[in-house]
Amino acid sequence: MSTRVRLSAEQRREQLLDLGVRLFARMSVEDLSVDVLAQEAGVSRGLLYHYFGDKQGFREAVVRRAAADLVEQTAPAATGDSLERLRQSMTAYLSFVEANYEGYLSLVRGAASDPTLREVYDEARAALTDRIFVSDDSGLIPDTPAVRLLVSGWSAMAEELVLSWVAEPGEVTREELVQLLGSSLPALVGVVSHP
Amino acid sequence: MSTRVRLSAEQRREQLLDLGVRLFARMSVEDLSVDVLAQEAGVSRGLLYHYFGDKQGFREAVVRRAAADLVEQTAPAATGDSLERLRQSMTAYLSFVEANYEGYLSLVRGAASDPTLREVYDEARAALTDRIFVSDDSGLIPDTPAVRLLVSGWSAMAEELVLSWVAEPGEVTREELVQLLGSSLPALVGVVSHP
Numbered sequence: 001m002s003t004r005v006r007l008s009a010e011q012r013r014e015q016l017l018d019l020g021v022r023l024f025a026r027m028s029v030e031d032l033s034v035d036v037l038a039q040e041a042g043v044s045r046g047l048l049y050h051y052f053g054d055k056q057g058f059r060e061a062v063v064r065r066a067a068a069d070l071v072e073q074t075a076p077a078a079t080g081d082s083l084e085r086l087r088q089s090m091t092a093y094l095s096f097v098e099a100n101y102e103g104y105l106s107l108v109r110g111a112a113s114d115p116t117l118r119e120v121y122d123e124a125r126a127a128l129t130d131r132i133f134v135s136d137d138s139g140l141i142p143d144t145p146a147v148r149l150l151v152s153g154w155s156a157m158a159e160e161l162v163l164s165w166v167a168e169p170g171e172v173t174r175e176e177l178v179q180l181l182g183s184s185l186p187a188l189v190g191v192v193s194h195p
Numbered sequence: 196m197s198t199r200v201r202l203s204a205e206q207r208r209e210q211l212l213d214l215g216v217r218l219f220a221r222m223s224v225e226d227l228s229v230d231v232l233a234q235e236a237g238v239s240r241g242l243l244y245h246y247f248g249d250k251q252g253f254r255e256a257v258v259r260r261a262a263a264d265l266v267e268q269t270a271p272a273a274t275g276d277s278l279e280r281l282r283q284s285m286t287a288y289l290s291f292v293e294a295n296y297e298g299y300l301s302l303v304r305g306a307a308s309d310p311t312l313r314e315v316y317d318e319a320r321a322a323l324t325d326r327i328f329v330s331d332d333s334g335l336i337p338d339t340p341a342v343r344l345l346v347s348g349w350s351a352m353a354e355e356l357v358l359s360w361v362a363e364p365g366e367v368t369r370e371e372l373v374q375l376l377g378s379s380l381p382a383l384v385g386v387v388s389h390p
Contacts, residue, residue: 113308145366150375153356160351164344171340176387180345183386191378192371 013051016041020062021069025099028106029117034058060116066103067124070096074128082138087182090158094178097162105163129155132185141185146192154185208246211236215257216264220294223301224312229253255311261298262319265291269323277333282377285353289373292357300358324350327380336380341387349380 007015019041024032034055038045052058074092076085097104107121129151133143141147158181165177202210214236219227229250233240247253269287271280292299302316324346328338336342353376360372 110308113305146371146375149356149359149365149367149372152359153352153379156355157348157352161344161348164347170344172344176341177344180341180387184383187382187386188379191375191382 009051016043016048016051017061017065020058021065024062024066024103026102028102029059029063029110029114030106032059032062032103056116060120063107063117063120066100066107067120070100070104071124071127076131076135082136082140083182083186085135086132086185087178090181091178093158094162094166094174094181098166101166108159108163125152125155141189142193144192147189150188150192151185154188157184204246211238211243211246212256212260215253216260219257219261219298221297223297224254224258224305224309225301227254227257227298251311255315258298258302258312258315261295261302262315265295265299266319266322271326271330277331277335278377278381280330281327281380282373285376286373288353289357289361289369289376293361296361300362303354303358320350336384337388339387342384345383345387346380349383352379 016037020032020037023036023040027036034045034048034052037058038048041048048058052061070093073096074089076089107117110117132141132151133148141151161177161181165172169177211232215227215232218231218235222231229240229243229247232253233243236243243253247256265288268291269284271284302312305312327336327346328343336346356372356376360367364372
């Protein structure tokens, strides 16, 4: 029995999108093009335009999928100790950036020049920070205006720490970095709560 | 006696650069142009090209000056309590961003698209973070690889906090923000030193 089956248009599009996301892991959003995908997938550019509209439509689809992957892969466990869940989520974030460095860096650094990509990036970051409050059932991270502001700052810090470390770990071990990522937020919240 | 004196070419260039920096305070680097400066200064575009080379040369000169102003205005006092000096420096940073919001935001968000502006931005940020170690004579901020990494992350956090707050202070007071900016670094260093 052959395992070769006829894919629906939707399945075919998904397959091409998967490949686009894998390419985006190792190239910047500027380098990601219909031409590159056509070559990698062995399909015509015409077919890709059919599935994704234009060049920009293809980039957006890939970046949206990559952002959704980030949010999904870093989802904290539904139950368990708050600090441990935060640590596990930050470890997953580090792994995501390691696996998708080129594309992620280009999105963080260059999103501003494209309003739609900026929006995708902002939405993903908002989803990650909102989740901090939703998933905290310990009262460790109180939902106040000052803590909301703080969490957005901490999120920028985590991004910078991970991108710097992946680019050049220097003498800092992965263990030290994970420790820092997991413990920094509670330490900062302590500053706001008990100044 | 007339106070009108003949300016040297260097003085005239400085005067035009000063005006450029004042314009940059309230417009993005993309909007900053020789045309705008020519109109504001009431001088010919030809004269500006004479002083600054081309359009890009003018932008670079303005951004370099603005970055130097930032580093200078946020310099901590030479002596005094470490925590108090950090707090005073962060208050000056907040005031700088308030006074130069449009230009500063455009530099932070868009620097990536222009390698030279990115370099100016990176140099200014490196100067600000290096200073943390130089000016700390209390041993509060030990100069270790992990703390170096942490300070770069904290610097990204401070930038995000200040830019978010200036854009929309919400219910967070200026006092609370300054408190957060001044106390967050020691709290974070505590995480690294005593995990």
